[in-house]
Amino acid sequence: MKMLINGEWRDSVSGKVFTVQNPATGDVIEEAPLGGEEDVRSAVEAAGEAFADWSAKSQRDRSKVLFFAAVEVRRRNTDLAALLTAEQGKPIREAVDEINGFANILEYYHALSAGGRGEYQDLKGYGRTLVRRRPLGICGAIIPWNMPAIIMGWKIGPALVAGNTVVLKPARTAPLTCTRLAEILGGAGLPPGVLNVVTGPGETVGREIARNPSIRKVSFTGEVETGKQVARDAAPALKRVTLELGGSDPMIVAGDADIGKAVEGVIRGRYYNCGQVCTAVKRLYVDESIADEFVRRLTARVETIAVGNGMDRGVEMGPLNNRAGLHRVAGLVEAVRERGEGAIVAGGRAPGGEEYDRGLFFLPTLITGVPHDSPLFTEEVFGPVLPVATVSGFDEALALANNSRYGLGASVWTRNADLIARATEELEAGIVWVNQHLKIPPEVPFGGTKESGIGRENGSRALEEYTEDQAVLVRL
Known part of the structure; x- marks a missing residue:
């Protein structure tokens, strides 16, 4: 070249x-x-x-x-x-x-x-x-x-x-x-x-x-x-x-959300491109009324994601692009283990239990119970790792979503028109999705706050x- x-x-x-x-x-x-x-x-x-x-x-x-x-x-x-x-x-x-x-x-x-x-x-x-x-x-x-x-x-x-x-x-x-x-x-x-x-x-x-x-x-x-x-x-x-x-995009799942659609929204919104997307879902806030069922169904779905060489048939998630990114992601997950500040409910490692000698693979990972001041919530995690937090209501979800130095994208999942109106008015983000995440057509202006x-x-x-x-x- x-x-x-x-x-x-x-x-x-x-x-x-x-x-x-x-x-x-x-x-x-x-x-x-x-x-x-x-x-x-x-x-x-x-x-x-x-x-x-x-x-x-x-x-x-x-x-x-x-x-x-x-x-x-x-x-x-x-x-x-x-x-x-x-x-x-x-x-x-x-x-x-x-x-x-x-x-x-x-x-x-x-x-x-x-x-x-x-x-x-x-x-x-x-x-x-x-x-x-x-x-x-x-x-x-x-x-x-x-x-x-x-x-x-x-x-x-x-x-x-x-x-x-x-x-x-x-x-x-x-x-x-x-x-x-x-x-x-x-x-x-x-x-x-x-x-x-x-x-x-x-x-x-x-x-x-x-x-x-x-x-x-x-x-x-x-x-x-x-x-x-x-x-x-x-x-x-x-x-x-x-x-x-870049950003640390929040996804808010209200108590009335369609759980099945929201779970699939997480799968695409977080694990697309191995999580290496500026507007990927990077922080997940789920209403306590549905949190147990939501996490159970999401965990089961995450574990079905096929990881491998992107040219192979049936692969849904490829490797990280570079070794520095892999080490960064693996280090953040290892810190959760060492500090005992959360539960890794899916993934958390490279396929086979250790880093491949050649491919830069890391399993899609889901972590619950992480403190809100953890780097998983405060920094942009450019890889297939997602922290999940349970919230007591929409007010708490909005406050946590906005408590970030980033403001690129955000999504809200609800069928309540009043909550949709509040989200679009109060979320501090350059783009807000409702019951979807990640897609940006050419007609839509894109940038952050x-x-x-x-x-x-x-x-x-x-x-x-x-x-x-x-x-x-x-x-x-």
């Missing part, structure tokens, strides 16, 4: 490479260039040269490239999904859905481009006024490894259709699918230099994207402390930032994140 700069596939300036491994087997899939600051600067130069011609095209013409790329992505879905599973670890069914999701995003911004964006007024005493939306220029996109295709789509879709050029850094453990998608966009007619992909570590490639004064906006998805560093690095140039910094970040991706508002107003006053 090589980097894409100005429409050319290149090695890094250093000539060094790193390996991309399959987290289910430990096998090396491919080598990728170990990019650095000079590679980013070359990409920025190419993006700057391409900006004038790309931004001068009509929004509709720019969007056609996205549409043609979406057609090709759908045609190559099987191969792309297999590549995504190999480098990221998720089951092939989830990978197919994610690749289709990338195509959905491109199609959405193609459709959205049909409507012009701007304002016109005839103001007495001032003349005719027009407010135009202008592209920002060169934008940086820093992509995580957990949902690389979807999050790439969220960032480049509105950026490109609005007339910007992009320098993109994929995650070091999952760069291959992003690079392949960029190749497809080039084949669909995206001019050289409009989208550039630089692979390598965050401390060099990512920081140069954040610092480089020619980049006018940075969109970052990742953990909180890294996001804060991105904001500090971007501040001297007063560049715009969008930060999606508090330390879950700033700015919004997705939806028509994302175009505003990649454009700026220019007011024009005309007197004849």
Whole structure:
């Protein structure tokens, strides 16, 4: 694999490479260039040269490239999904859905481009006024490894259709699918230099994207402390930032909830992608009137989840993506055992009772009786471990749900209209689901409150994140 700069596939300036491994087997899939600051600067130069011609095209013409790329992505879905599973670890069914999701995003911004964006007024005493939306220029996109295709789509879709050029850094453990998608966009007619992909570590490639004064906006998805560093690095140039910094999403199950549907909501909401989703269910609050039955049924269901290589038939949950994540999750569970501060009612270990030598597997885990100040409740646990707490009523559930530095997503499960109204008004979260969790269609703005970040991706508002107003006053 090589980097894409100005429409050319290149090695890094250093000539060094790193390996991309399959987290289910430990096998090396491919080598990728170990990019650095000079590679980013070359990409920025190419993006700057391409900006004038790309931004001068009509929004509709720019969007056609996205549409043609979406057609090709759908045609190559099987191969792309297999590549995504190999480098990221998720089951092939989830990978197919994610690749289709990338195509959905491109199609959405193609459709959205049909409507012009701007304002016109005839103001007495001032003349005719027009407010135009202008592209920002060169934008940086820093992509995580957990949902690389979807999050790439969220960032480049509105950026490109609005007339910007992009320098993109994929995650070091999952760069291959992003690079392949960029190749497809080039084949669909995206001019050289409009989208550039630089692979390598965050401390060099990512920081140069954040610092480089020619980049006018940075969109970052990742953990909180890294996001804060991105904001500090971007501040001297007063560049715009969008930060999606993860969360510790609560799920509230009221006493009148449909238990069967709520149990299945937990299964998908927590264990999808091995729990490695920013908006996954990470804290579960169940009303005491149904808690015993709910935990019993949920435990039985968790124990049916098939764990294994994502390419194998019937597998519902693959490995964690990287060894650091596995050690973090295993350490949190071991701390529960050592302190005796909770009961592990399902999972709590790697398959076979010990860590595999090669695959980064950990069984879906359910823990009850954990103190509310435990890291399982206070931190973002990026893996298949879920703490369950019993609450005495809806007031307590809301208070606990909001008692967090995070505020990305939340869900409430109830058939009571009054409780639904209270949840949507009182939950401190960027997105609130009712009797569902996790799904985010392209039309819906996505982002968090508090330390879950700033700015919004997705939806028509994302175009505003990649454009700026220019007011024009005309007197004849």
